[in-house]
Amino acid sequence: MMAPAPSRVVHWTRDCPTGKRGYMDKGDAKKVASAMRREGTKVRAYPCDQCSEFHVGHMPKAVRDGEVSASQFYAQKAEATAPV
Numbered sequence: 677m678m679a680p681a682p683s684r685v686v687h688w689t690r691d692c693p694t695g696k697r698g699y700m701d702k703g704d705a706k707k708v709a710s711a712m713r714r715e716g717t718k719v720r721a722y723p724c725d726q727c728s729e730f731h732v733g734h735m736p737k738a739v740r741d742g743e744v745s746a747s748q749f750y751a752q753k754a755e756a757t758a759p760v
């Protein structure tokens with residue numbers, strides 16, 4: 677695995693059923709999240725249950741407070757908004 681990949685390129689897909697941008701590399705997701713935080717946007721990188729990639733998103737209060745995990749929160753949300 678010594679391919680000379682350009683270091684600035686962040687790979688992402690839209691394979692996720694949630695429609696969010698999925699980062700295949702946790703480090704990439706963290707880089708994106710920290711760049712956004714530097715600009716004042718409170719986001720975090722988190723692993724997704726539904727696509728096994730990483731997403732960058734806002735941190736819900738319930739997750740910040742430790743009431744639910746991010747994956748639990750998004751699972752509930754996905755259920756709540758799922759078409760019947």
Ligand SMILES: [Zn+2]
Pocket residue numbers: 692693694696698724725726727728729731
């Ligand atoms: Zn996902």
